Amino acid sequence: MESRVVHGATLRTVSTDEQAVQKLLKERLRAKHRIQRKEFIEKNQDIDYSNFNKQVLLQIDKEYERILNQIDANKPIISAYWPTKFELDCKSLLKEIQSQNKWRICLPVTQGDKYPLIFREYKEGDQLEKGEKFKVLEPTIDKEQLKPHLLIVPLIAFTSDCFRIGYGKGHYDMTLETLGDVKTIGVAFESQKIQKQEGYIPEAHDKQLDCIITEKDIYFP
């Protein structure tokens, strides 16, 4: 069986063999970058996020008016994530977004492998609880379920044209499909960037993010 893959303007036909190779390569890159990310964060415990936060807030602001004009509610909805020990720590960013009081904030809640994420409201100080399968903290079931207009997305590795590798459950790919019209901002350290020579080829279901912000740069597809 063969499938047609559209990436930007390129239309390629990919054989099943080639698909298997892509999958394998992605698995290897995921494993390698997962270790690299952990090592980077362990070595850089005192990261100053203030400049990074500013860049993200700038991008979020660019989306704000546009979204506000398209919705009935008086606050657009943004999702971030609650970081694990080995992820970019977006807690200070969350605080800043909260203090602006312009957005309703939500966090992802996992529904199990192979299911898209849902989102529940988060306010500073809310009690969070461990998801059933992963060691990620999530809002409790009593919090309102929301549909975000803008997503801040965690990742293990990324390419300069805004493809991402995550934990490999397809959570975000499936979620983006179900959410439809949603803007995505990936956040990462520069050290998470996949180099050309690593040979990564995106799979048919992979979706490009609208931008990726690192402590040094900002990437667009």
Ligand SMILES: Nc1nc2c(c(=O)[nH]1)N(C=O)[C@@H](CNc1ccc(C(=O)N[C@@H](CCC(=O)O)C(=O)O)cc1)CN2
């Ligand atoms: N902080 C955070 N929340 C998130 C994600 C994420 O990548 N990071 N997700 C992205 O899709 C969704 C959850 N998906 C996940 C899938 C797998 C694992 C996982 O394998 N966790 C390991 C190790 C965690 C670590 O490296 O510290 C574990 O629980 O043992 C975690 C989340 C939604 N929430």
Ligand SMILES: Nc1ncnc2c1ncn2[C@@H]1O[C@H](COP(=O)(O)OP(=O)(O)OP(=O)(O)O)[C@@H](O)[C@H]1O
């Ligand atoms: N839209 C989708 N519908 C159904 N299955 C999907 C979809 N997107 C991805 N998958 C499946 O999920 C699995 C993992 O996908 P992938 O390797 O792209 O995960 P990832 O994007 O790196 O990680 P994350 O879990 O953070 O999204 C793959 O087996 C893939 O077939």
